[in-house]
Amino acid sequence: MTIVLWRECWLKPLSNYDIQTDICKYCNQSFEDRDIITSCEFCEIGIMHSQCADDHIFKNHTMEVQRKIELHKDRRLHDFQ
Ligand SMILES: [Zn+2]
Numbered sequence: 001m002t003i004v005l006w007r008e009c010w011l012k013p014l015s016n017y018d019i020q021t022d023i024c025k026y027c028n029q030s031f032e033d034r035d036i037i038t039s040c041e042f043c044e045i046g047i048m049h050s051q052c053a054d055d056h057i058f059k060n061h062t063m064e065v066q067r068k069i070e071l072h073k074d075r076r077l078h079d080f081q
């Protein structure tokens with residue numbers, strides 16, 4: 001079985017004034033027009049490129065992700081009972 005991780009959100013246009021930064025907290029590159037950005041649900045690192053957030057999560061939050069997957073499996077089991 002393949003487990004994918006759906007980042008549940010819709011795209012919301014914001015300016016660098018709205019987000020109060022124009023630097024990605026992960027790669028330290030400036031945000032460009034129409035970059036897709038997000039934040040981490042597991043820590044307070046700040047705003048990152050969406051791709052950087054993927055890297056960040058897999059490097060720093062392997063355990064949290066695994067726990068989520070296990071929780072999800074448990075829930076599915078209960079649904080079928
Ligand atoms: Zn970045």
Ligand SMILES: [Zn+2]
Nearest residue numbers: 040042043045
């Ligand atoms: Zn994090």
